[in-house]
Amino acid sequence: MVKVVYWSGTGNTESMANMLAEGIKGAGNDAALFNVSDIDKDTLLEDTVFALGCPSMGNEELEEGEMEPFVESLESELSGKKVALFGSYGWGSGEWMQTWSERMTNAGAEVIGTVISNEAPTAAEEKELKELADKLVKAL
Numbered sequence: 273m274v275k276v277v278y279w280s281g282t283g284n285t286e287s288m289a290n291m292l293a294e295g296i297k298g299a300g301n302d303a304a305l306f307n308v309s310d311i312d313k314d315t316l317l318e319d320t321v322f323a324l325g326c327p328s329m330g331n332e333e334l335e336e337g338e339m340e341p342f343v344e345s346l347e348s349e350l351s352g353k354k355v356a357l358f359g360s361y362g363w364g365s366g367e368w369m370q371t372w373s374e375r376m377t378n379a380g381a382e383v384i385g386t387v388i389s390n391e392a393p394t395a396a397e398e399k400e401l402k403e404l405a406d407k408l409v410k411a412l
């Protein structure tokens with residue numbers, strides 16, 4: 273079973289989370305979707321393999337109210353974890369995902385893949401999310 277934890281303000285990252293979960297199920301595994309406010313870090317850290325989703329907010333940053341504190345709480349315990357990252361962005365160039373991915377790597381996680389979507393995900397991102405789901409299931 274793969275936990276997919278996300279924050280989404282206007283639903284784009286949520287759509288990506290749903291596509292990723294469908295991909296995980298399509299790859300023959302179970303997915304558990306959590307809004308970040310509905311899971312605590314210790315529950316997530318029971319697993320070695322998981323996915324995190326958050327749009328670009330602030331100025332190329334994670335959403336500051338819930339996702340940023342959650343990610344910060346994970347950082348000291350990421351050694352050996354295999355993590356997929358995804359999220360939606362608007363007018364930027366996707367810099368927030370680069371920063372986020374480097375941050376997770378520096379904290380000791382293996383980032384097994386990232387998918388970003390300009391606003392709502394299209395069929396192209398759906399395909400990328402399916403491929404990311406396959407990688408997650410293989411990493412289990």
Ligand SMILES: Cc1cc2nc3c(=O)[nH]c(=O)nc-3n(C[C@H](O)[C@H](O)[C@H](O)COP(=O)(O)O)c2cc1C
Binds near residue numbers: 284285332
């Ligand atoms: C307060 C706020 C800050 C944002 N900051 C950025 C940004 O720095 N870079 C960017 O590319 N998009 C930015 N966006 C656009 C969102 O990332 C984009 O609309 C995204 O699709 C929202 O995802 P969601 O529907 O999952 O909330 C911002 C949006 C809001 C509301």
